[in-house]
C-alpha cells in the first residue's frame with residue numbers, strides 16, 4: 001500500500017522557500033508550539049488532506065518546466081515535514097527520478113533513520129533555529145534546543161547545503177547575546193551558505209483566534225528597521241552571506 005501523506009495545502013509558484021520558483025508542500029503536523037507561528041492550523045496531526053505519492057507527484061509534475069527554468073524545485077515545509085518522513089522519502093525519490101530539486105524546511109527537532117535517508121535526497125535544508133539560548137528556545141517553542149543543534153551537526157557531517165532561518169520577534173527573540181552566540185556558532189559550519197533573518201509579522205494572528213489557541217503576541221509589534229539591521233549586522237560577522 002502506498003505511504004499516505006497528510007497535507008495542509010500546496011502552493012504552486014512559491015518564491016520565498018528556497019531558490020527559484022518552487023512548488024511548496026505544507027505538511028500537516030508539528031511537535032513545536034512556537035509563540036510566533038503563523039501556521040498554527042498545521043499543528044494537528046489528524047487534520048489535513050490525505051494524498052498518495054502518485055496524487056502529489058501528478059500535481060508537482062505540471063510545474064516542472066517553471067521549476068527547471070528558474071533553478072527552483074519542490075520545498076517540503078509545514079508544520080514539520082519530517083514528522084512524515086516516510087512520505088517525504090518516497091516523494092524525494094520520485095522528485096530525484098524526475099530531476100526535480102528538493103528542499104526540506106525544518107526545525108531540526110525530529111530525527112530518525114528515515115530522516116537520515118530523506119537527507120540523502122535533499123538538495124537543500126532550510127533549518128529554522130528559533131533561538132540560541134536554550135531557555136529562550138524552550139520558552140519560544142515548548143521543546144528543547146539540543147536536537148536542532150545535533151541536526152545542524154549532521155548537515156555538516158553529510159555536507160548538505162543548508163540555509164539558516166531566524167525569525168526576529170521584538171521582546172522574544174531579540175536577545176542580542178543569543179544572536180551573537182548563534183552567529184559565532186554558525187562560523188563552524190562550512191555547509192551553511194546563507195542566513196535569512198525573517199521579521200515577525202502578524203498575518204497568522206487571526207488563525208490563533210479561530211482555532212481557540214491562546215496567542216501571547218497580541219501586543220508585539222513587527223521589528224523596526226534599526227533592530228532588524230542590528231541583528232543582520234551581528235549575523236554578518238559570521239562571514240556567511242545574508243539574504244537581502
Ligand code: SF4
Nearest residue numbers: 030032033034037079
Ligand atoms: S516549527 Fe514552524 S509550524 Fe511548527 S510551531 Fe514553529 S513556526 Fe509553527
